[in-house]
Structures are given as structure tokens and as C-alpha cells.
Amino acid sequence: MYSILDVAKLAKVSKSTVSRVLSGDSYGVSDKTKAKVEKAAKELGYVKNSLASSLRTNKTKTILLIIPDITNNFWAEVARGAQDFLEKHDYSLIMVNTDWKSDKYNKYLELALSKGVDGILINSSTSLTSKLNNIDLPIVLLGNAYLESHFPRVGSNTLEGFNEALEFLYKNGHTKIGVVASHTDTVGGKSHQNKLSIYHTFLENHSIRFNKNYYFSVGYSMEGGKELATLISKMENPPTAIIAGNDLIAVGLINECRELNIKVPDDLSIIGIDDIPISSIIHPSLTTIAKPKRDVGEKAAEIIIKVIEGQPVNKNYKLPVNLVIRDTVKKINGDLK
Amino acid sequence: MYSILDVAKLAKVSKSTVSRVLSGDSYGVSDKTKAKVEKAAKELGYVKNSLASSLRTNKTKTILLIIPDITNNFWAEVARGAQDFLEKHDYSLIMVNTDWKSDKYNKYLELALSKGVDGILINSSTSLTSKLNNIDLPIVLLGNAYLESHFPRVGSNTLEGFNEALEFLYKNGHTKIGVVASHTDTVGGKSHQNKLSIYHTFLENHSIRFNKNYYFSVGYSMEGGKELATLISKMENPPTAIIAGNDLIAVGLINECRELNIKVPDDLSIIGIDDIPISSIIHPSLTTIAKPKRDVGEKAAEIIIKVIEGQPVNKNYKLPVNLVIRDTVKKINGDLK
């Protein structure tokens, strides 16, 4: 591996000049010597030692991505989006997984300090904010969260999508619409309430009477979907449509409906939230509120670079979701009350 | 951020002593001073500057992971396995995606040099070996490959699984067994042949006559599976079981069978290869040869650390696959003709 001094010797200039040319703007270097240096560098196949550079400049052009689990497609998409953007701006990405275990955060935060990363992209978790405050580094939070913090955050506008889904069902004749908002929804604080308040506003707008049985609380998993199917199968006045808490619930619901002989979408229309890969493949394929996962990653990367460069950024970015219409919603002749 | 000198001053020792204590073995440091140093470091909240350390030692404790796409669950699992292992040994992982584009490799290989990573984990691609030879860094290849190279490789023993699947079908009464080995299979060289030779050996062992119509060649995608279903539906003497080239084909096949009114597994038993997340969720859930994706990542990480440390390693690691029995294979009374 050649150093800047080798290049300097070959080009017959000083290391300072080589540095000026090779580290970017080459301000104050004549075109002639610039060409000489570039030729010499190329001839030797010089590649810069980022470590030395970083040590001097205090910039590593590296971002630490802290996510729960890269194996979860949601986070993989976010990571991919972030990496694509960062790469374009010559940043690298170090990835770690927490499995939601809070003790891991300390470790990774120290890693960030030790490696001297220029910024941290991290999923927003309730237990975290206090720790983050002690870190003197640019930080951008990933995903929606319901707690306040002074860090910029990039998430998606799920509530808008939720409303869109309600309206879509209404347009298709549904008035008996069930919604899922589980206990886990309340953990963060406000999401649950907001979802319900949107639901109530929707009902009022369309003069539909609230039926408390149409509000379901199940776990955010396929198991929860299965439970949901059982619940619905036992109702004497079941909803004709349901907006699941996420796609996992929806998929579990679809599968269990087959067992319970509930026809989807003939007996029950279903809308999910997320748009995970399975949703387009399962039969019938799932109509769902697609979260802009990759965009979230990209935007977060964009924001953190801005923060690093000292540019002003907003505190909250809510990226638009997108209702993907597939096969789990049926147009019916709604018996309008 | 405090440096080693701040710690030294507080502990009233020299920086050398601090370095000795804080960089590991603290050989030749008395217990008393060691305690002093550790106390001082803790008091200041000292965290080591890895950049400076790496510059001096020429070790970064960082591995570069080059994969096609983290969004593909297979690679996400591999990445996760690698990261988990590396983390335990205090290595970090930088991740990049190539999308199979060969021009990206040059870029990433230079990145590796510039950042001074200690090793590279990279998916084995045909076009790549020549480039890799120019790199003076520990390299471990990920996944099966059909070309020779002097780098250690970690893959899975798919052929053994293929054979196991054949025997499993036979045990369940199947003798009319279709297999998929597409054109893409031949690209690398030998896999295709081996798959077929195993198939032939199997047939001979059980005195089953070879039917060339039971050998299918379709694309390795859901589209390919759809095509396969159409092909089979038109046969006058169709197979009773089929081993798809991978799970994607199998899933496409399952879905299209529904359309074509072929009952799975009653009319057609199906076995996939890979065990992707969808396979356990689709209905009927797919019996498949599960690849040890995470193990591959872990093993590769283990191997590269060994290489870095100068320990001897084998050239080829083939991790065992595992036949996951789910719902797409039916026991029949085979007409043992």
C-alpha cells in the first residue's frame, strides 16, 4: 500500500501538494502540478488511508445503523434505503441488531463513539431517549414514535392511510367495519387514541352508529389474526370488513378464515397495514396500507447528512403511505343501517 | 472526548502505562497501577479512539460484507448470522449491496482497502474471482458456487438435501417425480449436472424408469412456478410429485395449481428448496429443503476471523440442510410400475 509520500516522491512535489489534490478541491494548485499528481497516484494505484484521514479531520464518513433485526423485512428495506442514499454521498454504513434488547443500546452507542461515526440512525424506542441525550452526535430516529424528543424523526403517515382505508371500505359499501388497535398500540402513548379518534370521526362523518364490538384488541402477530378470526366467527352481527393492525394479523386472519369457512373477501373484507412480502403472494392477495419503508431509510439518510453538514432540518418527517388495492376487499351492497 | 493522556494525568502515570492497561493484556503492569488506571478511565468515561488505534496497529476490527441485496431474506439471514458472530468477537460489520452488478464490486473492493477492513465476506459470483485475486486481504466466499478458487467458501449441502427429498417422496409412495433444473442452474457449471446425476442414481437405486418429461426447465421465480403448473396440467401422464428448483417456484406453482384446479398435495405433492418466510405461511404450507442461511453467515464469520488470526481453515464448508416437512407432500399408494 502506497502512501501520500510515495505519490509525492514520484510526482516530485511535496506531500502537502499531493494532499491538496487528492483530498478534493485542490484549491491553489496549478493545473500542471495537479495533473502530475493525479498521474503519479494512478500509476501507483494509490488508495487513501481513510483511518489517517479520519483521525486528522475527525470525520469518518460512516453512519451507524441501529435496528431491531435485519431479518425483518421492514428493517431490511429501511436499511437498504439508507445504504443506497448514503453510498451516493460516499458514506458507509455499519449495521447492528438489537432484538429490541435495551442493554444492547449502550454497547452500540459506545461503539459509535469509539469508531467515531459521524451519525446514528436508530429505531425509536421508548426506553431510549435518555441514553441518546448523553450522546453528542447527530442522531435521526427511524419509524413512528409516540414520544417526544428533540431528535429529527422519519416515519410514515399511517393514520392518514388508516383514514384512507376506512373511506375506501365505505366507498365499497361497507359500514360494519371492524378495527384493530391492540394493547401494544397504547404503549407508546397516543397512536391508539388517534386511530380510534379517526375511526370515530369517520363514523360521525358518515352517520354510522358506533358499535363497540367492532373494536378488537389482539396481539400484533399471526396468532393475533387467528384469534381475531375466531372472535369474528362467533359474533352474531359480525363486521363485513376489518382493518387489521398490521399485515401479520391480516395474514393470520386470512389463513384462519379458511379453516373457519369464512370466505374472504365475500364474507369478510380485510385491509392490512405495512405491505410485507407475503401480502402480495398469499391467496387472496392482501389489500393493504403500504408503508414507504425504503423511503423512510432514504429520507433518514438524507436528513442525517444534512444535520452533519449543519444544514437546518425539520423535526418530523411523515412520509405518505399508499393504499395497495389487491383482492381482499369486496364491493357490497351495504345495508346502510 | 478524553484521550489516553487525560487518563494518564488523572491516574498520575504515563500514557504508555495507560495504553498497556486499556489495550488488553496489561502485561507487566502492577495490580496497583492497573487499578488506578482503570479507576481514572472510568471516572472520565474514557472511550478509546479506534481510529488512532487502527492506524497504529493496522487492524480495524471491521469486516466488509458484500451481498446482492439485504432486502432478500436469504441475504438478510446470512448477514444476521455473520453480524451476531462478529459482534461476539468485537468486530463490526459494514454492509453494502451490489444488486449483482459487477461494476459495483470494484467500488466496494476499493472501499475495503481505503477503510482498512480486516476482511471481506462476499457472495461468490462467477465474474468476480479475477478481481478478488488482486486484493491482499482475507476473503471468505458466501454460498455455494461452482467455480474453483483458492478462497475458503461456506455454503450448504443442497445436493444432499435434494437426495433426501427424493427419498422422502419415495417413502411416501411417489415414483413419478418431477425435478426442476433450469438453465440458470448450468451457468455456474456443475450443479445442474450433479442434480441430474443424483436424480438418475436415485431412479436406478429404486429401479424406476427415467421419463424425460419429468425433467423441467423453468425460470427460478414465481413466474417459473406458474409456467410449471401450466406445463404439468397439460401432461397426459403427469408426475405425482415435484421438487421445485427453489421455494419461489414452489410457491408460484402452489398458487397457480389453485387456478388450474390441481389439488395440492392430493393431485400433486411439492417440495421446495430454501425455506423462505412465505413457505410456512402459504396454504398449504410448503415442505421444503431448508438452507442453513444464518449458519452460513455465522460460519463464514468464524472462518474469516480464523484467517485473520492466521489459523488454518478448510477450503470448503458445506453446511447440512434440513428437510422441513409441512403440508405439500401426500402419502400415496404409488403404482410401482
Add this chain to the structure above:
DNA sequence: AAAAGTTTTGGGAACGTTCCCAAAAATTAT
């Protein structure tokens, strides 16, 4: 109690950059 040996400690150099400042060279003004 001095010599020899061993353990523990400290100071300087080095890793490869970038940055600062001054010197040299080239250009323009007088």
C-alpha cells in the same frame, strides 16, 4: 550491603493524513 537480576514504568517515534504558516515563484503594478 553491593551486585545481579527482574519487574515495572516513562519518553519518544511512528502510523498517514490534513492543516497552518511561511517561503518561493509567478504575476501585476509602479
Add this chain to the structure above:
DNA sequence: ATAATTTTTGGGAACGTTCCCAAAACTTTT
């Protein structure tokens, strides 16, 4: 032609470690 100005170049210091070597502080031996 010389002075003043601007452009271009070079040398040294610094970033925070680790490593080498020598000095200092202890132990043991005679």
C-alpha cells in the same frame, strides 16, 4: 527594473494510539 501583490508550494505539527527501548524501581543472590 523594482516593488507590491497574488498564486503556488513545502515543511512541520497535530490527531490518539501502540510499540520499542531505556531508565527506574524493586527483588533476589552473593
